Amino acid sequence: AQSVTQLGSHVSVSEGALVLLRCNYSSSVPPYLFWYVQYPNQGLQLLLKYTTGATLVKGINGFEAEFKKSETSFHLTKPSAHMSDAAEYFCAVSGDTGFQKLVFGTGTRLLVSP
Amino acid sequence: NAGVTQTPKFQVLKTGQSMTLQCAQDMNHNSMYWYRQDPGMGLRLIYYSASEGTTDKGEVPNGYNVSRLNKREFSLRLESAAPSQTSVYFCASRVTGGGTGELFFGEGSRLTVL
Numbered sequence: 001a002q003s004v005t006q007l008g009s010h011v012s013v014s015e016g017a018l019v020l021l022r023c024n025y026s027s028s029v030p031p032y033l034f035w036y037v038q039y040p041n042q043g044l045q046l047l048l049k050y051t052t053g054a055t056l057v058k059g060i061n062g063f064e065a066e067f068k069k070s071e072t073s074f075h076l077t078k079p080s081a082h083m084s085d086a087a088e089y090f091c092a093v094s095g096d097t098g099f100q101k102l103v104f105g106t107g108t109r110l111l112v113s114p
Numbered sequence: 115n116a117g118v119t120q121t122p123k124f125q126v127l128k129t130g131q132s133m134t135l136q137c138a139q140d141m142n143h144n145s146m147y148w149y150r151q152d153p154g155m156g157l158r159l160i161y162y163s164a165s166e167g168t169t170d171k172g173e174v175p176n177g178y179n180v181s182r183l184n185k186r187e188f189s190l191r192l193e194s195a196a197p198s199q200t201s202v203y204f205c206a207s208r209v210t211g212g213g214t215g216e217l218f219f220g221e222g223s224r225l226t227v228l
Contacts, residue, residue, distance in 0.1 A: 009154065036219075041221075041222075042221055042222070043204060043219035043220050043221045043222055044157075044204070044206075045219070046216055046217075090156060090157065101159055101162065101172065102217055104149075104156045104158075106154060107156050
């Protein structure tokens with residue numbers, strides 16, 4: 001069965017610093033991978049996704065992620081953090097029954113200090 | 115451009131009371147989902163409906179029932195609420211058949227069971 005591990009329930013960075021949120025997955029089939037962002041008291045919004053093709057995926061708000069099959073990773077990065085990036089981020093992998101179920105990680109809360 | 119709409123947004127129940135969470139989507143999606151979100155546990159799938167007329171259990175179905183009323187609407191019912199069901203509930207939908215698995219989420223329903 002598919003699974004996702006997000007390392008670090010909280011990550012703190014200073015404004016302008018590099019953001020790195022880690023995600024490792026387990027999948028018995030070629031995965032589709034997603035990053036979602038959740039701002040306080042809101043639902044989840046898609047940040048970016050990897051399906052097939054180019055392994056470096058660019059998303060909204062300057063975020064990007066790289067699919068590394070050999071490392072079973074899909075880490076999320078942003079070169080320079082903004083205060084508005086403070087939110088909770090979830091990595092997800094498509095289920096082994098195709099797309100019927102997405103399996104989510106436990107989330108990483110990003111804190112950005114001035 | 116409503117997307118996925120959930121009602122109510124907030125609800126307080128006493129143990130043993132029943133209630134129904136409503137969800138409607140206007141994107142003509144075939145599949146609909148109910149997740150619960152708890153601190154440190156990410157999103158866990160309660161039930162899903164791959165298409166109108168079908169429903170299936172997810173990871174944590176105990177204590178819940180669902181109804182896929184039509185293509186647009188998917189409701190979640192708690193027959194006898196328990197404090198362990200205090201959570202934030204999210205409805206989501208997605209395209210099936212040729213899609214990439216991306217889920218579209220509602221803004222959530224915050225339920226407290228006393």
